[in-house]
Amino acid sequence: MFGLEIWIAGVMLISLILYMLTGGADFGGGVWDLFATGHRAKAQRNLITNALAPIWEANHVWLIVIIVLLFVAFPVAFATIGTALHIPLTLMLIGIVLRGTAFVFRTYDDQSDKTHLRWSRVFAIASVITPIMLGVTLGAVASGTIQVDVETGTVDTDFFSSWFALFPFAIGFFTLTLCALLAAVYLTLETKDSELQEDFRVRALIAAVSVGAMAGISFVLSAKGAPSIRQGLGNSVWSIPFHLLTGAVAICAIWAIWKRYFQLARVLVPVQVVLIIFGWGLAQFPYLVAPNLTFSNTAAPDSVLRPVLIVIVIGGILLVPAFWYLYAVFKGNRG
Amino acid sequence: MEDLLAARAQMAMSLAFHIIFASVGIAMPLFMVIAEGMWLKTKDETYLTLAKKWSKGTAIMFAVGAVSGTVLSFELGLLWPTFMAYAGPIIGMPFSLEGLAFFVEAIFLGIYLYGWDRVPKKAHWFAGVMVLLGGTFSGIFVVTANAWMNTPVGFSIVEGKVTNIDPIAAVPSAYITNAWVSKVTNIDPIAAMLNPSSFSQALHMTLAAFLAVGFAVAGIHAYFLRRDPDNPFHRKAFAIALCVGGVVALLQPISGDISAKRLAKHQPVKLAAMEGQWETERGAPLRIGGIPDEEAEVTRYAIEIPKALSFLAHFDFNAEIMGLKDVPPEDRPPVAIVHFAFQIMVACGMVMIVAGILGGWLAWRQKGLPVNSWYLRFVSYCTPLGFIAIEAGWTVTEVGRQPWVIYGYMRTAEAVTPMPHLVVPFIGFTVLYIFLSIIVVILMRRQIFQFE
């Protein structure tokens, strides 16, 4: 059927989706930590902390899976992205380091309110910067501005213009709102306290509307900012029904949150995120780094891809029960 | 600061930082699993308290290990894109397996740290075992990737460039390449992973982690035992850590010797730099101490044990050892750094061996835990030695491989990114890591002094 590299690309897309659904929600938790307000601010923060603590390290590994598969299977693309997007990636890394460490330091530093609040601030601000920079990176990769000389493989870049532009930043903020939405919806089910639940319901509604707004803005900007993606998004056969479906799910999700059908919203919002990322992946296909690098023309030879796929399959078989157990222990029978 | 130098400095600093936390991540689960296992067996609550206390400190170290490791995965592309375009597919196998090991480690770590009251006792202990396996195997896999840089195999090189790229088509149909990548063919990732250095390096590194962490833990509890020799909590902790550390200390020189023999065969220049050996000669001496003079090409003031190097490297007192003068100066690593680093590593190892043997002898003589005040003081001075040896050992391996990043194939200068002003991220990450180190030290101190 497909070439082996397409299977790997599929695994990377699924990993990205899983990273958004799990790790992305963890970043969203940080966003709501930053915006914790009112006399329940402390209760909100505690709720976020308890929800995150046991699972964030496992959720974080998806990012590593993506990056490892990228350099194993599409080495030239990894080198190209690493070169042209050095600056946003570095900022993202600093965000990752500060978020993870501030989160544990907060738990183990002295428990005075002042110290606690200081680490909360670091954690929260880093949680905002990191997904923005992740989105900027993805937006820049999609924008078609990273040119590679196909003869020599050298990247033609001034290290700035491909990412320091409106479209990548629109995608950055789009990513941030998605994280915030996921987190707010998950958190409505992490508590039995109806006031807290109400807090996060309001936050989920705000986030859902922002997601819609950012989606619109990104689409408008893509006309200039990412023409090839726009083509994929706007003109192919599958795109209209796909957009309608995504939109319908988004509206149902807002309705479910509004009506306090939290269990339903807990399903619909992830579906919405899956559809968005999936649609973006389809629109970008077959380009890995538009306009020169495709999945096929950067793929490592099959002698490399085959054993990697075998590892992925074996890994999947081993990890599914492990993950199931982790979530069953910490996320089962609540709410 | 020159960009290449800044890139090397950033890589070295990031790795030197990560390896501390990675070592803790490899070894600490063993201690926790032993303590918890003793609790399950003896029902003595002190062991449970011990496992819980240890797991708290470990949680901090784990988090820093995970984020600093993530930085490394990206830095490979941010700093060395040409190296990764060339080597990525070849050493992808261990990195993919490592990803799997991380998952295992991170999933069961969550269960271990937060599941004390949520999962059955046996399941909790089993989660600890899985964390131990995950950590150990991540270490082993990543070290095989590094071993490949020392003894690259599992691919072949064709001369000349691949040229069947159609410049007119909007998207070239052929494999996009750069001058480096186009030469690599016949990749066999399994052979690359099982390269000649993998076994010895992975063994030596894994032992190093248990050794360093064993003595660090024993040293800390020895410090408390000096004030309170009857404290059951510290006695148990000290016993577990000293047993592991002491036994591994005796194994470490054996595995180091395996490494040295492999160097004699595959990387004689590195061995010569480690030993400050300038002349190619039969019956070469082993040098202890000494100052290599790279201008005059001699090593001065060393204590020389006649013929010992030839014997250690080849089991033959008269075997020939290659000297640095046999390679042109531009192909030599910085001799003094490598030599000093090697001496430091071995010296630290020797002190820990003495500590291990003395401890065993005292325990046998007194039929009990060696809590003699002078011995406890000695062990508490050993606290940092293993980590110093680890840093020194990596310096030997990495600096000793210079000027090559892939030994014999690609020079470090050819691998570096074209990105200018690399000194900025270098300073940025350095400041960040210094800040984190200070916080970690403060928090660990607090955890430790809560023991009292």
Ligand code: HDD
């Ligand atoms: C607790 C730490 C520790 C201790 C006590 C020792 N080592 Fe070591 N050594 C390491 C920790 C280490 C390391 C950090 O783990 C290295 C770096 C790369 C590697 O694979 O292991 C290493 C590298 C390393 C190498 C270079 C391998 C290479 O370049 O690929 C040699 C030849 C030795 N060691 C030999 C010894 C000997 C003869 C020792 C005698 C006591 C010794 N080491 C003690």
Ligand code: HEM
């Ligand atoms: C964790 C322990 C390690 C430490 C402390 C360490 C230390 C260092 C040092 C000191 C340098 C600079 C050498 C010089 O410029 O003279 C360096 C370079 C480098 N290391 Fe390591 N290293 C470690 C493990 C690894 C591993 C496991 C890998 C890869 C799989 C690796 C890949 C590299 C690369 C790509 C460079 C840059 C190129 C070069 O200088 O050769 N290192 N490291």
Ligand code: HEM
């Ligand atoms: C270029 C070199 C290296 C890279 C790219 C790298 C990458 C990583 C990454 C991405 C993580 C985070 C995984 C997570 O989220 O759980 C990590 C953690 C870890 N690394 Fe490294 N690593 C390198 C060198 C090493 C070395 C030399 C060792 C040990 C011998 C090591 C052992 C570990 C261990 C045991 C962990 C688990 C986390 C912990 O215990 O703190 N790594 N590494």
